[in-house]
Amino acid sequence: MRAAWQGLASEYNPFIFLGSPTPAIAGFYPPMHLAYAVARHLLGDEYATFDVFASLHLLAGYCIAFLLARRLGVGPVLSALVSLTFVLSGPVLVMARCWHSFSPLAAFVPLFALLVDRLRTGPVTWRWAAATGGAVGLFYHSGFPQLFVLGCGMMVAHAVALA
Numbered sequence: 744m745r746a747a748w749q750g751l752a753s754e755y756n757p758f759i760f761l762g763s764p765t766p767a768i769a770g771f772y773p774p775m776h777l778a779y780a781v782a783r784h785l786l787g788d789e790y791a792t793f794d795v796f797a798s799l800h801l802l803a804g805y806c807i808a809f810l811l812a813r814r815l816g817v818g819p820v821l822s823a824l825v826s827l828t829f830v831l832s833g834p835v836l837v838m839a840r841c842w843h844s845f846s847p848l849a850a851f852v853p854l855f856a857l858l859v860d861r862l863r864t865g866p867v868t869w870r871w872a873a874a875t876g877g878a879v880g881l882f883y884h885s886g887f888p889q890l891f892v893l894g895c896g897m898m899v900a901h902a903v904a905l906a
Contacts, residue, residue: 744779744792763890774847775800789832797839797846804849820862828851844887848894851882855898863905 778796783789805826812822828850829835838845858875862866883891 745789747776748779748783763881764785771880772886774884790883796843800849801835804835804853806829807850807857808853811853811860814857814860816885817867844885844890846889847882847885848890851878851885851894854878855894858899859898859901859905863874 775792775796778799779789781899782791782795786795796871798821808826809822812825813819817825835849839849855878858871858878861871861885882894883893
């Protein structure tokens, strides 16, 4: 990240690693740059980048899971409990702690569920298509193509099951 902030372009080769931006360690994923900026400029410690990265995704996952629970008709107190249970669950915390590429799952799993629920409940417009395309594209650039295939596959399976 330091090299990117100094103006050095990282290599993006679409013919290796399923075209993922792994040589740059998710250098094309905007939250990684935000995490680096917070770690370097606010905390004064570049080595805290992955901790900030995980914290940002846990916070986003909490907020999106709360919105999802509220959309499904759960009360505000139970929605907060559902969100806390999700982001503080063993799989989310352990996998994100062991490998930074798993941190985005905390935000994208409830986001994909929210998008599929919107597909189920109401008429979809170009905004839904743009939001879904943006979410899928952003998830792809988080840097781990196998998780992308599994995450999008589960979103499609969820949509098919609801249909």
